[in-house]
Every structure is written in C-alpha cells, then in structure tokens.
Amino acid sequence: MVSQGVGRELRSISRRGWRPDLPADDADELTWLLFHQEQVLSLDQARQHLSPKTIRHRIKSGRWQQVHRAVYVTHNGPITPAQLPWIAVLSAAPAAVLGGLSAARAWGLRRHDDGLVHLLVPMAHRPRSMPPGVRVHRTTILADEDILDVGQPRRTMPARSIVDAAQWAPSDHAACAIIAAGFQQRLVGGDDVQRVLDRLPRARRRSLIRRTAIDAAGGAHSLPEMDFLTLVRRAGLPEPTRQAVRRDAAGRRRYLDALFEEWRVHVEIDGGQHLDPATAWADMRRQNDLWQSGDRILRFPAWAIRHTPAEVVTQLRAALLAAGWHP
Numbered sequence: 001m002v003s004q005g006v007g008r009e010l011r012s013i014s015r016r017g018w019r020p021d022l023p024a025d026d027a028d029e030l031t032w033l034l035f036h037q038e039q040v041l042s043l044d045q046a047r048q049h050l051s052p053k054t055i056r057h058r059i060k061s062g063r064w065q066q067v068h069r070a071v072y073v074t075h076n077g078p079i080t081p082a083q084l085p086w087i088a089v090l091s092a093a094p095a096a097v098l099g100g101l102s103a104a105r106a107w108g109l110r111r112h113d114d115g116l117v118h119l120l121v122p123m124a125h126r127p128r129s130m131p132p133g134v135r136v137h138r139t140t141i142l143a144d145e146d147i148l149d150v151g152q153p154r155r156t157m158p159a160r161s162i163v164d165a166a167q168w169a170p171s172d173h174a175a176c177a178i179i180a181a182g183f184q185q186r187l188v189g190g191d192d193v194q195r196v197l198d199r200l201p202r203a204r205r206r207s208l209i210r211r212t213a214i215d216a217a218g219g220a221h222s223l224p225e226m227d228f229l230t231l232v233r234r235a236g237l238p239e240p241t242r243q244a245v246r247r248d249a250a251g252r253r254r255y256l257d258a259l260f261e262e263w264r265v266h267v268e269i270d271g272g273q274h275l276d277p278a279t280a281w282a283d284m285r286r287q288n289d290l291w292q293s294g295d296r297i298l299r300f301p302a303w304a305i306r307h308t309p310a311e312v313v314t315q316l317r318a319a320l321l322a323a324g325w326h327p
Contacts, residue, residue, distance in 0.1 A: 034074055036152050040086035042093060043070035068131050088117040088134040089153045092127035096120070097147055098155035099137060100165040101178070107158045107187055112165070112178055120156060120164065137168065143199055158182070159192035166212075167204040173223075175205055176212045180223045183216035190217060215242075224269045224302035225257055228312070231305065232258075235313045236327070237320065240267065263323035267316065268299045296323055 023031045030049040034041060046055050058064040058074075065073045068091040073083060085106070089096050097103070099120030101112055116135050121127065123138045130136060146160040156164065162182040166175035182188045193213035197206055215226050225242065232239060240258035258267040296319050300312050 037090075038080070038083045038086050039074045040067075040083050040090060041072050041074055042090040043072070045090075046072065069128065071131075084117050084133065085153055087131055088119055091130055091134070092119050092121060092125075092136065095122050095125040096127065096136075096154075097142075098153055100156075100161060100168050103155035103161035104158065104165050104178075104182065104187065106153075106155050107161060109162075109178075109181060109185060109187060112181055114170075118164075118168065137164070141200055146196065146199070158187040159196045162188055163193055163196045163200065163203065163209060166209050169205075172205065172208055175208060176226060177223045179209060179212040180216050180226060183213070184222060188213075193217075222269070222302075224305050227302075227305045228258060228267065228269055228300070231309050231313055232316070235317065237313070237317060238262070238325065260320060260323075260325075263320055263325050264295045265316075265319050265323050266295045266297045268297065269305065270299060270301045 021035070023035050027035075028049075033045065033049075043055070050058075055064075059066055059072070062076050063074070065076060065079075067073050067079065067087050071087055071090045073079060073087070079087070085098055085102060088102075089098060096119045098106060098118065100118035101109070101114055102116070102118040103120075105113060116133055119127075119130075119134060119136045120142065121136060121138055122142060123140045125138070127136055142156075146156050148155050148157060155161070159182075162178060165178045169175040169178055179193065182193075194210065197203060197210055200206070203209065212226060215229055229239070229242070238260060240260045241256075242258055256266050257269045260266075298315060298319055300315075304312055
C-alpha cells in the first residue's frame, strides 16, 4: 500500500510532468543530488563526492556561491525562490524541517506567503546564525506522523503545517484565513487538524484553530463564510447549513454558501472572484433557478460581513421573519 507521503509526492510529480533539466540515466550521484536539491549543496554532502581542493577551487573560481557558513549554490547566477527552502534546511541540518507556511506552500497552498522560510526544529537543537529571511521555530513535540517520510526537502505533513502556520500567524484573522484556505484548497479535511491538536495540548490559538477547523470541515470553507457564521451565532439567529447541495433546472449540482432550509432563505457571500463577468453570470443563473422555485436569496459582499455586520444581521433577520421564523 502506498503511504500518504508517497502518494502525494507521486501526484506532485505527475502534475509537474517531465522536467527538461532531468539528468541522463547514467549521470553520477552528485548530479542527481544537485538535481533533487535545486543545485544547493551542504559542505558535508560535497565532501562525499569531491576533494577539499576541488571544493575550494569551485568557490574561488566563482563557479559556486557560498550562501551560508557551510552551504553552497552550485552556479553563479541569481538565487531562485525554489532554492531558498533548501538553503534554509541545509543551513540548520540535520534536525530541521520546513514548517508552517513554507511547508504548506510546498504541499500546494496558494495565496498565502509572508516572504519568509519557516523551519521547525526540536527544542534541544539550536542552529547557529541563519541566512536572511529564515525564521526558526522550536518544538518539544514532533511526532513521526507529522513529518514527510519521503520526498524533498524534509517538511511537516499538511495538517501539522497548517496548524503551525496558524499558530505563527501575525493575527487571529490571519490564522483563520490559513485554516480556511487549507480546507478550501483540499490540503486537509475531516478531523485532520483535530488529530494534530490532540498531539499539541499547548498549541497557541488552540481553541481558535479547533473551532475554525470544525466550521471549515462543516462546509464554511472561506473566511467570509466563517465570519458570516459568527455573526449569525452572535445575533441569536438559527444556524444555517453550509455548502448545501441543490439541483438547478438542468439537474446540475449547486453548492449554496448558507441555507436556512426550514424557511427557504439562502445567503450568498460574494468574494473577489465575483468581479469576473463569467463567474458573476454563473452565480446569477444559479440564483435565478432558485428564485423560480420560491427561495428568498440574499447576497452580501465579503467586505460587508466584516465592516457593516449590523446591516447584514438586520437584513437577514428581516428575511427570516418574513419567511415565518419566530425567535
């Protein structure tokens, strides 16, 4: 049976396809090592394949760049974004792994990048000075199931990566956004986050991460949807079903942001993607189908949920009362 880590790596390779810089089958071990490590090499690794004299010559001649005390990039061009995680991991080796947002981005998380490379190391390990842009986090708990067992570079598994990114986020709002994105982009699902929290009893923002993950697993996959759910609860309104499935006139499955099913009140929350004409028209067609069947549909832009919550609650309460809801 293929492990979770192996499966993810194979799918990642399949998505990337064949790389034009793939070494020939008869390439030596050093060539393959540099291929897998984005042309970044530690001094210990270099010594396994080259003599000290050869290493010194390549540095002095400018063929290699020394980017840290014992880490080299084996070309003389600009450092690429793909090389930064390798520079960080090798600079703090052997115990370091990519963590938080850096690991989550390696797993495919999009639209979340703080410009840093985050490393996770055991509490007893204290790396020396690190390259610029690298932030080291120490932990007393790093279970085997939280670390990718195959693939490069070493990194935490998706759920641990998302939880750590939320712990290290600059604000509660940013933490919620990361959790929501992890579910929305299918990096995590079900009780993945809760299982990590069970192993981290002292995790920062533990309660917030748990509640947000529960809401995300229940269908509110975007941060505006979660903000809306919080408004509903604080206002004492009935709780809606999130991401409820309906069939349109053509029999296609449609997912509704929030549905107060007993009263047939449907709420749509419009994010930035609704500025795209094709997306907006698809939403209008879906709503027209629902209107024809008698549903009340309210639409709120995401910014209104956050900046004018009282108006949102007032309109929603009025719609529910008109539909027969009795507080």
